[in-house]
Amino acid sequence: MAVRLIDAGIVPFVRSQSLYHGLSYAQTCDTPDTIVLATPQSRYMCIGFFQDAAHELNLDFCQENQIPVIRRETGGGAVFIDEGQLFVQWIFQKSILPARSDHRFQLFIKPLVETYKFFGIDAYYHPVNDVHVDGKKITGTGAGTIDDAEVVTGNFLFDFDYNTMVDALKLPDEQFRNRVKKYLACYMTTISEELESPPDREEIKQIYKLKFEEITGLKTEYGELTQHEISVMENLDRKFTTDDWNYQSGIKGTSSSDRLIKIHTGVWIGQTELLTETGNIRAMMSMKDNHVQEVSLSGDFNTTCNFDSKAFEQALFNTEITPATLRKKIDSYFDRKEKEITGIKTDDWVEVLMKIKRMQYKAAGNGSLDEQSDQ
Amino acid sequence: MAHEKINSCVIVKDLYYAVEDNTWLKVNEDGTVTLGMTDIAQSMAGPILHARTKSAGTARKKGRPIATVESGKWVGPVKSPVTGEIVEVNEGLAGDAQLINRSPYKDGWVVKMKPENLDAELQEMVTGNDAVNAYKEKIERDGIQACQHIEGSDAYD
Numbered sequence: 052m053a054v055r056l057i058d059a060g061i062v063p064f065v066r067s068q069s070l071y072h073g074l075s076y077a078q079t080c081d082t083p084d085t086i087v088l089a090t091p092q093s094r095y096m097c098i099g100f101f102q103d104a105a106h107e108l109n110l111d112f113c114q115e116n117q118i119p120v121i122r123r124e125t126g127g128g129a130v131f132i133d134e135g136q137l138f139v140q141w142i143f144q145k146s147i148l149p150a151r152s153d154h155r156f157q158l159f160i161k162p163l164v165e166t167y168k169f170f171g172i173d174a175y176y177h178p179v180n181d182v183h184v185d186g187k188k189i190t191g192t193g194a195g196t197i198d199d200a201e202v203v204t205g206n207f208l209f210d211f212d213y214n215t216m217v218d219a220l221k222l223p224d225e226q227f228r229n230r231v232k233k234y235l236a237c238y239m240t241t242i243s244e245e246l247e248s249p250p251d252r253e254e255i256k257q258i259y260k261l262k263f264e265e266i267t268g269l270k271t272e273y274g275e276l277t278q279h280e281i282s283v284m285e286n287l288d289r290k291f292t293t294d295d296w297n298y299q300s301g302i303k304g305t306s307s308s309d310r311l312i313k314i315h316t317g318v319w320i321g322q323t324e325l326l327t328e329t330g331n332i333r334a335m336m337s338m339k340d341n342h343v344q345e346v347s348l349s350g351d352f353n354t355t356c357n358f359d360s361k362a363f364e365q366a367l368f369n370t371e372i373t374p375a376t377l378r379k380k381i382d383s384y385f386d387r388k389e390k391e392i393t394g395i396k397t398d399d400w401v402e403v404l405m406k407i408k409r410m411q412y413k414a415a416g417n418g419s420l421d422e423q424s425d426q
Numbered sequence: 427m428a429h430e431k432i433n434s435c436v437i438v439k440d441l442y443y444a445v446e447d448n449t450w451l452k453v454n455e456d457g458t459v460t461l462g463m464t465d466i467a468q469s470m471a472g473p474i475l476h477a478r479t480k481s482a483g484t485a486r487k488k489g490r491p492i493a494t495v496e497s498g499k500w501v502g503p504v505k506s507p508v509t510g511e512i513v514e515v516n517e518g519l520a521g522d523a524q525l526i527n528r529s530p531y532k533d534g535w536v537v538k539m540k541p542e543n544l545d546a547e548l549q550e551m552v553t554g555n556d557a558v559n560a561y562k563e564k565i566e567r568d569g570i571q572a573c574q575h576i577e578g579s580d581a582y583d
Contacts, residue, residue, distance in 0.1 A: 099496070099501075100494065100496065100501060101475070101476040101478065101496055124501075125501050126475075126476075126496035126497075126500070126501030127501075149569070150470070150568035150569060150570060151470075151568075151569060151570070151571060152470065152472075152499045152500055153499075154569075156499075179498075179499060180499070193501075194499065194500050194501075195500055195501040195502050196500070196501075196502030196503060197502075198503075413475070414475070415498055416472050416473050416475055416497050416498015416499060
């Protein structure tokens with residue numbers, strides 16, 4: 052049976068989510084594997100199934116700027132979605148996709164990569180589930196099981212409104228917000244940024260269809276939604292626009308002072324606080340591939356001693372984020388500067404930075420960080 | 427617990443398994459059943475970030491979700507292998523979803539149910555050496571990698 056290709060065109064924002072959810076719930080063993088291509092008509096914020104909208108989003112900003120919120124039934128973090136994105140959604144029977152998730156992502160990503168390449172963008176697969184161009188993320192993907200259907204989703208990113216996305220997130224302060232904006236601009240890219248003359252969406256769709264067939268060996272046929280599928284989607288449209296669904300309580304994290312934002316697989320920004328004998332110290336740290344990119348430190352130490360925190364922050368650049376390497380770097384910095392910081396011990400500095408690392412490690416789905424091996 | 431390892435994946439032999447959904451069932455003395463994810467399921471999901479169970483008192487049909495779990499790579503349902511009512515949920519999962527990774531057959535159980543049609547539904551599950559053989563076949567057919575166990579996982583020698 053050929054894969055059904057549904058070119059849904061431009062759809063209301065809520066339908067861009069209810070399409071793949073609805074196709075999943077309506078799937079029977081006779082339903083053909085289906086690919087949906089769709090563009091949302093207007094912008095919205097989309098939160099993961101386990102998230103708490105009030106904890107993740109700047110709801111006042113969203114309301115003032117008429118940015119609706121939808122909770123999806125799949126995982127991951129809050130994302131900003133608008134008409135600059137062409138969604139690619141696979142809703143497949145279990146039997147056809149690889150059982151291993153890494154193989155599944157690779158299969159999904161190959162036709163995306165080859166399509167980007169066809170248009171002159173030097174895209175490549177970045178494990179586990181991203182597409183990168185010269186170290187910048189251009190496509191992220193997600194996977195899940197909805198009812199009995201296996202779903203993989205991704206997109207072609209034509210344009211991205213970085214500022215609105217970041218303004219719509221609930222972040223601890225403007226410094227953190229500016230850091231996230233800076234890193235998104237550095238570590239994300241779009242078709243419009245990569246090409247002087249971006250291709251028409253219709254061209255992208257045609258080439259994607261060809262590349263999918265070449266890579267998978269499966270034929271595709273344009274198809275339509277059934278009445279039953281449309282009916283299921285209409286029910287979901289209603290559900291996804293109710294406050295009861297979208298604003299239900301979710302995971303709130305462990306502390307109001309902790310915040311972590313993923314820029315892409317290897318790049319994260321986190322902030323936390325630590326109570327020391329002197330008082331609170333707060334650290335914001337940007338991390339790339341487990342190395343410090345930027346650290347900003349504040350807290351009670353500023354008022355208790357003559358401490359050049361900027362020089363200290365710069366000294367930590369590119370340090371591997373393990374207790375042993377951080378301790379060595381910090382001890383060596385204070386030896387060299389012959390400065391003493393009253394009340395703030397090396398272990399406190401190490402701990403506040405490792406707290407952020409542990410948050411990142413857990414959020415990345417790596418389990419608990421085994422620091423014993425780093426000592 | 428009598429068990430066997432296939433490709434480092436633990437199969438406890440006195441449990442019942444719904445092999446395709448990767449869930450296990452234990453029959454309790456009070457007539458309830460305890461349900462959970464298999465070692466293979468936790469390994470394929472990877473370290474689990476969040477788990478949300480259906481509430482106690484919820485009626486479930488066989489094949490319907492009793493919980494939703496999210497890992498870094500996947501989100502999906504844990505499906506009930508029996509029809510019945512959820513009578514108890516593992517409250518520990520809300521604060522530490524990786525209990526499922528560390529102890530899929532003990533502390534990481536998901537819910538307890540009062541089954542309606544247990545004898546018939548057990549006939550559709552496998553146990554003992556049949557379960558071991560069914561999983562051998564599945565692991566080979568699906569190309570499942572050796573099971574990964576995070577730090578602190580239950581030991582099976």
